[in-house]
Amino acid sequence: xxxxxxxxxxxxxxxxxxxxxxxxxxxxxxxxxxxxxxxxxxxxxxxxxxxxxxxxxxxxxxxxxxxxxxxxxxxxxxxxxxxxxxxxxxxxxxxxxxxxxxxxxxxxxxxxxxxxxxxxxxxxxxxxxxxx
Numbered sequence: 001x002x003x004x005x006x007x008x009x010x011x012x013x014x015x016x017x018x019x020x021x022x023x024x025x026x027x028x029x030x031x032x033x034x035x036x037x038x039x040x041x042x043x044x045x046x047x048x049x050x051x052x053x054x055x056x057x058x059x060x061x062x063x064x065x066x067x068x069x070x071x072x073x074x075x076x077x078x079x080x081x082x083x084x085x086x087x088x089x090x091x092x093x094x095x096x097x098x099x100x101x102x103x104x105x106x107x108x109x110x111x112x113x114x115x116x117x118x119x120x121x122x123x124x125x126x127x128x129x130x131x132x
Contacts, residue, residue, distance in 0.1 A: 005082050005122065007034050011048035016041045016071060021092070022053050023084075023117040041070075049080045054099070055092030064099065068106035072127050081108065081125040082116075090119055099123045 007013055007030055015038045018027075030051070031037055039047065050071040054064060064083070071081050083103070085094040100110050100123070108125040116122040 005030055005033075005049075005051070005116065005124075006080065007049055009033070009035050012036055012039060012043075012045075013049045013051060014039050014041065014043050014047040014071065014074060015051045015053070016067060017053040017055075017058055019053060021055075021086075021119075023120050026084075026117045026120065043074065045074065046076050047074045047079065048076055050075060050082070052081065052083045054083050054085050054094055056086075056094050057092055064102035065105035068102060068108060068125070072106065072108070075127060077127075079127065081127070083123045083125065084116060084120045085123070086119060087115070087121050096121075096123060 011034045013030055013034060013036070027038060052067060052071060068081065075081065083099050085099060086092045096113060103110050103125050108127055110123060111126050112124045114122050
């Protein structure tokens with residue numbers, strides 16, 4: 001079962017660290033639900049959401065916090081960030097606690113976790129509103 005991560009029609013979603021092991025079915029589901037192509041990490045305009053594919057060999061926890069700050073730089077108020085990690089026991093698996101700690105360092109809130117495909121789990125993050 002694959003979910004679309006809750007993105008809706010017309011939303012622009014930026015993607016980070018996509019690689020050969022990324023779930024193409026999930027990527028296609030997001031594009032189908034938004035009606036828009038996913039944009040890469042070089043995209044320079046405002047986005048409605050972000051997807052970060054994160055594996056244990058991508059970097060250290062502190063680097064994930066830096067990447068989350070980068071992902072927030074284009075994020076519109078109320079936008080979602082999903083950190084997608086390999087499920088436990090899969091190559092590149094990352095402890096959920098590492099993602100939660102990186103999110104906290106980056107000023108994000110963990111709101112939920114979900115199985116998003118056969119190989120991937122997702123941790124949904126939200127940013128604090130810039131209007132405060």
